[in-house]
Structures are given as structure tokens and as C-alpha cells.
Amino acid sequence: MGTVGPMPSPARQLPFDPIAEARRHWDERWSGGAAMAAATSVMRAQQIVLAQVDEALKPFGLTFARYEALVLLTFSRRGSLPLGKMGERLMIHPTSVTNIVDRLEGQGLVRRVPHPTDRRTTLCEITDEGRELAEKATAAVTAVGLGITGLSDREVDQLFRLLAKMRRAAGDFAAAADPS
């Protein structure tokens, strides 16, 4: 990886793991230090992923959230989806979808179009500029491994499975991931 290059914001490097340190303190007084350490690590890992991906997307004027929405649209048959559907797939709140689509629309990457039959529904349609940018941005984010570094392919998959199990327990989805 990079030597001293563009790293997540809190550039200062500690000589020890502050989470492991906190876990030690925690277990001295309470119980469940392992869960605390895991939860805090998840929080911090998200911070790292977000920082690295956002950094890679900055030249394109995109953020992770907006990039995800854009990619989702490229995956759809007609390049358009109802806002509500987007919220479901991205697992974010309806108001967050409104926010993101507002910004993407302001950048000319998507366009709001009325649903042909249901006048309640608004479709979000990706523009040609949006498709082009999504393609370039994807090259950039894959180049940084989407912020997932230091893990072997096997470990990356292991991480995904562990989190999928946790997400399923939290009610994210019903069926098993069916890892065939």
C-alpha cells in the first residue's frame, strides 16, 4: 500500500490500538468487552472505508452515497427506479434518497421523471453523463479496493459472511445468503 500517502483524516498514528486498550479497561469493570470492541471496530472500519472511497471519488465530484445510488441505477433494466425502491436496495431512509437524488440531479447525473401509471411515484433515471461518470468512478474505487485493504481474498469473504450473518440477525433480509 501507500507509504505515507493519502490516508484517512486522523493522520496521527497511535503506537497501540485504542480499541484494544478500551477493551482492557472495559473488562476490568464490566462484561462484554468483546462485543464492545467489535462494535467500536465496525464504527471505525466504516469511517476508514468512507474516507478512502470518498477520497477516490473526490475528482469526480461524487461521494460514496451518491456513487452507490448511481451504480444501482446502472444495474437496473431501464436505467430508472422509483425512489422508494432505491431506498430499499440501498437500505437508507426515504429522506436520504430525496437528499441524494437532489444532489445527483443538480449535477446532471440523474433526472426525475414521473411514473407512467402511478402518479404518487417518482422515477429516478440516470443520464448519459451519469453512466459515463459511474464507469470512470468505478475504476477509481476498485483501484483503492473500496477501502478494504490488508486482507486476503479469503479474509475479505470471511468478513462479508460474518457481517451478513449479523445483518440477517438484525432483520436486514429474510432468506439465507445461499453461498453456493
Place this chain on the structure above:
Amino acid sequence: MGTVGPMPSPARQLPFDPIAEARRHWDERWSGGAAMAAATSVMRAQQIVLAQVDEALKPFGLTFARYEALVLLTFSRRGSLPLGKMGERLMIHPTSVTNIVDRLEGQGLVRRVPHPTDRRTTLCEITDEGRELAEKATAAVTAVGLGITGLSDREVDQLFRLLAKMRRAAGDFAAAADPS
């Protein structure tokens, strides 16, 4: 677990894992779908942890961020730390510390006191009310397993180790976690 109880906000449960679905689409057109799935899972896992812990902390008027700061202070010798030190340990930006301490101070849970020798530095000192609340709040967050559910003790530890490896690669800390 709960039946239909208080779950993370997007209450709707999908019949499939949207991340696994996205991974399928991704691999059809690009490469590195595993990293994408892992990164997205980390993002979503953080959302779940945050929602569940915040829910447990709501009766106390706390959030995860403020709770973490409070607990950090209880771990310190004299119950006070310089703001900068807090930012290091919590791995957040200095301005985030200012924000959090502002709110905690407004709640009477901490107090800003000048550093005895260095007049640049401000110490954040936990109050008696802060200590009491931290104790009660800890009972609440441990009761929900800090949002880490559906995993065995072994898997929780595995998750922590994987994320620690990733965090170390990202430059979070220098030495190995030394899991003895």
C-alpha cells in the same frame, strides 16, 4: 430476539440480501465484487450498530458518540482528559470533539476546565452526574450486546480480529494487537 420489536429504522425486511444481489450485478460487469460487498457490508453494519445502541441510549438522552466520550473519561485516572487526547483515543476529528463536549457540557455530564500548566489546552472533566449516567447507560448498551447480535463469541472475536487487521493496514495504529 425480538419478534417485531424496535429494529433499525428501515423496518421493511427484504426477501433477499441486497448486497449479495449487488455483488452479482457487479461481477457481471467489473471485478472486485468481493471487496465491494465487504465494504458495503461494513457501511450497513455500522448503521445497524449505531441504530441499536442509539435506541438503547435514548432513555438517557445520550448517543453512541457522546456515550463513548463519557466512558473514555471514566477510564482516565483523574476523570479528565485534554480534548485533543480524547480525539486521538476516539479516533475522531478535533472539531467532532468540540461538538460532542459542547453537548455533554450542556447536559451537565462533563465540564471544561483549564489545563494547570498549558494554557492552550482545555481539559474535559466528567461530573458526578456523568459518572452515574455512564454506569446506567452501560447496563443498557450491554443489554443489547452493543448492536452485535447473531454471532457466537468466537465469531465476534473473529470479526474484531479481521477489522483490526484492516485498521492496522489503514494506519490506525503501529504495533500488532498482541492477542495473548
Place this chain on the structure above:
DNA sequence: CCAGATTAGTAGGACGTCCGACCTTCGGTC
């Protein structure tokens, strides 16, 4: 001993997330 670099903290703004409240439209029921 003084000038420049560094460190500590804050102010203002951007972004994404959530929630509660609200309006419009659809659909089912009577």
C-alpha cells in the same frame, strides 16, 4: 530574546443520516 513553526481548540460550512410531520395519490370497502 525574538521570529517563525508547531500545537490546541474553536467557528462556519458541507454532507449524509435519521425522525416527525405533512401532502398527494391509490386502493379497498361499504
Place this chain on the structure above:
DNA sequence: GACCGAAGGTCGGACGTCCTACTAATCTGG
């Protein structure tokens, strides 16, 4: 056919995070 609950989006506010820029104080070199 009319009503009333449900569904789709949006608005305004709260929160936490980050960044850039700024002030005040300390440290370091000449």
C-alpha cells in the same frame, strides 16, 4: 361513488462527521 387507511415523497430539524480557516499559546533556532 365516497371515504379512509396505506403508500410515495418532500420539508424542516437534529445529530455527527469531516474540511478549511482562524486565534491563542508554546516551542525552537538563530
